[in-house]
Structure formats: C-alpha cells, structure tokens
Amino acid sequence: MPELITSRQNEIIKRAARLSSAADFRREQGLFLVEGARLCRDAAQSGVCIRTLFYTAQASEKYTEYLGEIQRTAQEIYIVEPHVAALLSDTKTPQGVFCVCQMRAGSDKLENIEPGFHYLALENIQDPANLGAVLRTAEALGIGGVILGGSCCDVYSPKVLRASMGAVFRLPFYLQADLVSAIGLFNKRGFVTLAAVPDSAAQKITSVDFQKPTVLFVGNEGNGLTAAVIAACSGSVTIPMLGRAESLNASASAAILMWEMMREKSGGA
Amino acid sequence: MPELITSRQNEIIKRAARLSSAADFRREQGLFLVEGARLCRDAAQSGVCIRTLFYTAQASEKYTEYLGEIQRTAQEIYIVEPHVAALLSDTKTPQGVFCVCQMRAGSDKLENIEPGFHYLALENIQDPANLGAVLRTAEALGIGGVILGGSCCDVYSPKVLRASMGAVFRLPFYLQADLVSAIGLFNKRGFVTLAAVPDSAAQKITSVDFQKPTVLFVGNEGNGLTAAVIAACSGSVTIPMLGRAESLNASASAAILMWEMMREKSGGA
Structure with a gap:
C-alpha cells in the first residue's frame, strides 16, 4: 500500500x-x-x-x-x-x-536534429493554448519536430501539456533562443528555411517545392516573425486567402502551413 | 450625458x-x-x-x-x-x-443560401471555443457561409462571439436542425455534398475537384458525423496524414478541410 x-x-x-x-x-x-x-x-x-x-x-x-x-x-x-x-x-x-x-535528455539541442524531415520553427509564441494546439497538429501531420525559438512559453507548463494532448511527450522539440544563428546551422545542413509572412507579394505556400527537407518559421500572433529571422531565411512564403486574412489565428495558420509542407508526403494529389 | x-x-x-x-x-x-x-x-x-x-x-x-x-x-x-x-x-x-x-434577419433560413459558393456544414459542435475558431477560419478563407446542423452550440453565446473574433457579425450562417433534409435541398440546387470522415478508405480531400459549388460536412470532435448524414452526402472525404491522426483536433481539421476546398479559388498552384 x-x-x-x-x-x-x-x-x-x-x-x-x-x-x-x-x-x-x-x-x-x-x-x-x-x-x-x-x-x-x-x-x-x-x-x-x-x-x-x-x-x-x-x-x-x-x-x-x-x-x-x-x-x-x-x-x-x-x-x-x-x-x-x-x-x-x-x-x-x-x-x-x-x-x-x-524531461527527455538531449532533445533540446539543435545539434541533435535529424536530417531528412520537415520541421516547424516557432518564434515568441506566448499563448500556451496556441502552442499546445500547434504541437498537437504537428504530431498529427507527421512533422519531424518543432523548434521553439526566441521566448516561447514553456512546453512543460500545465496549460501547454494539456492543450497538446500529450504531443509534448512524443514530438521531438528543440529549444533555441537565437533563431538567426539556428538558420545558419540549417542552411549548412542542407535545409531550406522559409519564413511565413502575411504579405501577398511573398511566394505562395502552394507553389513551394517541398522535396528538400524544409524548416518553416512561424511568428507570434500579434507581431509575426522578427525582421532578423525573415532576413536570414532563404525565402518567404504566404497563405493566399480570399477572405479576411487578418482573421486567421496563429494555430489555424500554422495548421495550414504545416499541411502544405506535408501535403505531398502524405499522399496528397 | x-x-x-x-x-x-x-x-x-x-x-x-x-x-x-x-x-x-x-x-x-x-x-x-x-x-x-x-x-x-x-x-x-x-x-x-x-x-x-x-x-x-x-x-x-x-x-x-x-x-x-x-x-x-x-x-x-x-x-x-x-x-x-x-x-x-x-x-x-x-x-x-x-x-x-x-440578430440579422433572415440569415438563418437555408432557403436564402446563395448559389455559387463553397459552404461548410457543422454537425453537433458542442464546444464554443471550437465553433468560434472554425467561424473565424471560415471567414479568413472566404467560405460562403456556415450551416449549423443538429444541436450545435449557440453562435450568439458570449464564448462563441469572443472566439470568433467578430466573424459571427459578418459570415453568413444558417441554422438547420435536420441536416439530412438539408442535403436533399443542396443536391437539388446543384451542390456537391461531401462528408469528412476519419477513414483512410474515403476519397482523399486532395484529389477532390472543387470546381462545382460544394458543401463540406464536418462532425463533432468526439463522434464525428452521424451515419445518416454520411449516407445522405454524395461522397466521403478524408485528410491523408502521416502522423498520429487521432491527434488532429476539430478546429485544425476543419481548417485544413476548408483550406483544401478554397485552395484553387485562392490562387493556389
């Protein structure tokens, strides 16, 4: 007893x-x-x-x-x-x-990132419910892992754990305060690095060739990605939208972006 | 004063x-x-x-x-x-x-639905935060409107209004307790009616031709669509996923489904 x-x-x-x-x-x-x-x-x-x-x-x-x-x-x-x-x-x-x-040992070191997969990198996500939801979707879609950049809220907080429905236990993630230097590492390792921006002049996410391993960078709801991260990435992408684009929230836009990245690998036509 | x-x-x-x-x-x-x-x-x-x-x-x-x-x-x-x-x-x-x-007058009658658009139909969505998030995404992506079927929670509840970020004020929606009879109406009016199901044998959402006006049916998080609705629709579709499919939550899967429906109209390649 x-x-x-x-x-x-x-x-x-x-x-x-x-x-x-x-x-x-x-x-x-x-x-x-x-x-x-x-x-x-x-x-x-x-x-x-x-x-x-x-x-x-x-x-x-x-x-x-x-x-x-x-x-x-x-x-x-x-x-x-x-x-x-x-x-x-x-x-x-x-x-x-x-x-x-x-906590899982070593899972927080970017040097341990596995090649050959698509990754999502988040910058300064502050809302635990949003972060949890994004991790949950990333796991469902088969994303290789998530890089938590800048000052994201802690994945091990009770609210993130709950919203992630346990994805935190299974999905590889990597803590990296300085995303700009991480982009240098990704580029060296042969990853394509793409910044998601709300700018209709950027490349449409639907026309990106995701054959090469890619890291997609998504910013926080209020401010998007920092200028330094956008500048360091090899390209910028956007979601073409017919409606009120400012209405798309962080977790829905992350879901669509990850889906596009995984669409062909998932057997999409 | x-x-x-x-x-x-x-x-x-x-x-x-x-x-x-x-x-x-x-x-x-x-x-x-x-x-x-x-x-x-x-x-x-x-x-x-x-x-x-x-x-x-x-x-x-x-x-x-x-x-x-x-x-x-x-x-x-x-x-x-x-x-x-x-x-x-x-x-x-x-x-x-x-x-x-x-409340907007007349917006709740299915007979008033405008032809030529793509619509989303929800069945028995119980969670106000989920419903609000879905309405918000529908507005962003330019969906023609949302049909609230079965016993969905009230769109005018404080939680739905808040989560929708005002989409309730602008997005056309239609209340329809009996979705099966609504499907009859849609079919008569030339809409394709598609049931979203978590079944890998269903048609992949990525291979659907969305040229014709379509109504996409999405069920609630726990139980999905009722068998009667699935049977009445002209076809069933699914999201092909590489990861842990059971992890995709209602609002993320609705976002991906709506996105696929609007992808080509939005200028997607």
Missing part, C-alpha cells in the same frame, strides 16, 4: 507544486508535473520516465484502468488527500492524478 | 444579463449581448444594429476611441457602475463595455 500524504507542508508535495508553477525550477530539476488521468497514462504509454505518481483515494476508484498503466512504470507512488491534491492542480475540477516526469 | 444605472435590479440590466446567459431568451427576442471594447467596435463596423450600449466610467477613459465608433450607431446609451457591469460580464476581468445587438 502506497504511503499517504496528508499535509500540504510535505516537502515532496511542495516540490511537485513548484514544478507545476515555476518554469525555471522545472529547467533546473529537469522535471515537470503532469495532471490528469488520461494525460498521465499518455506519458506512461509514450515512454516518459515517471518519477512519482500521486493520486487520491477517489481517483483510484474512478480511474482504476488508467492508474494501473501508470503504476507499472512509476518509480514512487503516494496517495494524497484531496486538499493536498488541490495544491498540485492547475484546473477547476482536479481529477486527483498527477505525475512528476523527467 | 447618458443616464447612469447604479442598480443590479434595473430591468434593462436584468434583461441584458439574461441575453448573455440564456440562448432561448436570445432567440425569442432576436437579440444578443456583445462584451468587450474591440468586439463591440467590430459589431458597429460590421453594420450590426446596436440597440443599447453600456459602459463604465473607467471604460470611457480607457477605450475612448472604440466607444466613439460604437456611440455613433448605438440607439440607446447607458453608463453603468462597475458592480452592475459585473452582472453583464462573462469574463474574469471585464473591460466594462457591452452592447445589446440585433
């Missing part, structure tokens, strides 16, 4: 709560907190190393099947009282299931 | 609050409530008939420019105290600007 934690002052709990709220503590520890029965099960199924599993007595009745899968790989297990679980939760109605997970 | 409303018991306020919370009251009155300086300004700019404008003294200082545009078309104007504004608000941090607006 796992140990019961009844106090919000418990050091293990305080540490897990801090992993949920503080990006710098996550980076320092190389750990992050996952919330929710299904998302924790996804982490286990995706081969994420689960250091600690916390669950409430209520959750053990409601999510027996999910918990069974998580328990098989979790290194430590604790039962927590609901008022303790509330401290770990980022949601209004917590399910009472949480895992402390280990 | 507009009249000041200081009481939450004021009948005008109670009625406006009910327009925000109750879809049946909205339908009965033919009115809806819009919240936020920018969204209310969008309504005014889009030619929506604004019956009543409410704003707080704080808002009049912060959103002077937006309010100026709204005031020019509003039929009645009231200043409200912050605790009264809170009653009208659907958000955590209200801006203190609200409009009671009139």
Whole structure:
C-alpha cells in the first residue's frame, strides 16, 4: 500500500507544486508535473520516465484502468488527500492524478536534429493554448519536430501539456533562443528555411517545392516573425486567402502551413 | 450625458444579463449581448444594429476611441457602475463595455443560401471555443457561409462571439436542425455534398475537384458525423496524414478541410 500524504507542508508535495508553477525550477530539476488521468497514462504509454505518481483515494476508484498503466512504470507512488491534491492542480475540477516526469535528455539541442524531415520553427509564441494546439497538429501531420525559438512559453507548463494532448511527450522539440544563428546551422545542413509572412507579394505556400527537407518559421500572433529571422531565411512564403486574412489565428495558420509542407508526403494529389 | 444605472435590479440590466446567459431568451427576442471594447467596435463596423450600449466610467477613459465608433450607431446609451457591469460580464476581468445587438434577419433560413459558393456544414459542435475558431477560419478563407446542423452550440453565446473574433457579425450562417433534409435541398440546387470522415478508405480531400459549388460536412470532435448524414452526402472525404491522426483536433481539421476546398479559388498552384 502506497504511503499517504496528508499535509500540504510535505516537502515532496511542495516540490511537485513548484514544478507545476515555476518554469525555471522545472529547467533546473529537469522535471515537470503532469495532471490528469488520461494525460498521465499518455506519458506512461509514450515512454516518459515517471518519477512519482500521486493520486487520491477517489481517483483510484474512478480511474482504476488508467492508474494501473501508470503504476507499472512509476518509480514512487503516494496517495494524497484531496486538499493536498488541490495544491498540485492547475484546473477547476482536479481529477486527483498527477505525475512528476523527467524531461527527455538531449532533445533540446539543435545539434541533435535529424536530417531528412520537415520541421516547424516557432518564434515568441506566448499563448500556451496556441502552442499546445500547434504541437498537437504537428504530431498529427507527421512533422519531424518543432523548434521553439526566441521566448516561447514553456512546453512543460500545465496549460501547454494539456492543450497538446500529450504531443509534448512524443514530438521531438528543440529549444533555441537565437533563431538567426539556428538558420545558419540549417542552411549548412542542407535545409531550406522559409519564413511565413502575411504579405501577398511573398511566394505562395502552394507553389513551394517541398522535396528538400524544409524548416518553416512561424511568428507570434500579434507581431509575426522578427525582421532578423525573415532576413536570414532563404525565402518567404504566404497563405493566399480570399477572405479576411487578418482573421486567421496563429494555430489555424500554422495548421495550414504545416499541411502544405506535408501535403505531398502524405499522399496528397 | 447618458443616464447612469447604479442598480443590479434595473430591468434593462436584468434583461441584458439574461441575453448573455440564456440562448432561448436570445432567440425569442432576436437579440444578443456583445462584451468587450474591440468586439463591440467590430459589431458597429460590421453594420450590426446596436440597440443599447453600456459602459463604465473607467471604460470611457480607457477605450475612448472604440466607444466613439460604437456611440455613433448605438440607439440607446447607458453608463453603468462597475458592480452592475459585473452582472453583464462573462469574463474574469471585464473591460466594462457591452452592447445589446440585433440578430440579422433572415440569415438563418437555408432557403436564402446563395448559389455559387463553397459552404461548410457543422454537425453537433458542442464546444464554443471550437465553433468560434472554425467561424473565424471560415471567414479568413472566404467560405460562403456556415450551416449549423443538429444541436450545435449557440453562435450568439458570449464564448462563441469572443472566439470568433467578430466573424459571427459578418459570415453568413444558417441554422438547420435536420441536416439530412438539408442535403436533399443542396443536391437539388446543384451542390456537391461531401462528408469528412476519419477513414483512410474515403476519397482523399486532395484529389477532390472543387470546381462545382460544394458543401463540406464536418462532425463533432468526439463522434464525428452521424451515419445518416454520411449516407445522405454524395461522397466521403478524408485528410491523408502521416502522423498520429487521432491527434488532429476539430478546429485544425476543419481548417485544413476548408483550406483544401478554397485552395484553387485562392490562387493556389
């Protein structure tokens, strides 16, 4: 029977709560907190190393099947009282299931990027729901991975994890504050680098030949890509639109851009 | 100087609050409530008939420019105290600007649909954020309009209005509980009717000839389209995907499907 934690002052709990709220503590520890029965099960199924599993007595009745899968790989297990679980939760109605997970080693170094795939590079994406949605779509479409450039929000934040529906556990991603120097590396390695811009004079995304491995750069919703990134890329592309182009939001435009990049590989006519 | 409303018991306020919370009251009155300086300004700019404008003294200082545009078309104007504004608000941090607006007359009758355009038909979309996002993308891509079939959530709900970024004010839409009988009407009028399905045996969306006016049917996130709708359509289409197809969410898949439908019209190669 796992140990019961009844106090919000418990050091293990305080540490897990801090992993949920503080990006710098996550980076320092190389750990992050996952919330929710299904998302924790996804982490286990995706081969994420689960250091600690916390669950409430209520959750053990409601999510027996999910918990069974998580328990098989979790290194430590604790039962927590609901008022303790509330401290770990980022949601209004917590399910009472949480895992402390280990970040993937080495996945954040751009030098490790695999050749031969198409990649998406994001600059300064601030909205966690947008970032999560883009990662989810990238995984669905079979993108090789995502480069997070500039000051994107942390992929390991509770909101991004949730919106990504677990894509964060499986999709390769690379943190790179300085995107301009990354473009130099991509060009050297034979990637085509394309900046997505809302400019009808740019090349239409539909006329791009995506035979060569390509990195597509997408900026944040309000400001788009920085001028330095646009200038460093080998070309600029745009989505031709008949309607009110300013209405296309960041995750929808990223979906269309990624789709065009993968269209032929996916067997599109 | 507009009249000041200081009481939450004021009948005008109670009625406006009910327009925000109750879809049946909205339908009965033919009115809806819009919240936020920018969204209310969008309504005014889009030619929506604004019956009543409410704003707080704080808002009049912060959103002077937006309010100026709204005031020019509003039929009645009231200043409200912050605790009264809170009653009208659907958000955590209200801006203190609200409009009671009139629904467009006749736009909900399928008989009024304009020929020669491509349309999107949604069945049983339950999530307001998803519905708003889809309407927003439809407007950006120049879709002729959206048919809301089965039991979709109300387009005039505060969450849909907000997520649509005002597309509800401009995009034609049609309410049609019985989609199967609507398909009969579309077929008679010369539209191609296509059901989007997650079935790799269906025709690839990339190989569809969209020369003829088409209505594309998209189901809800959990269950997809009903069997009756799929059977009634003239064909079924699917998005070919290399990755984890189950990861594509409703608004991203609707974006890709609409994009493919409009791709050639938009000048795609």
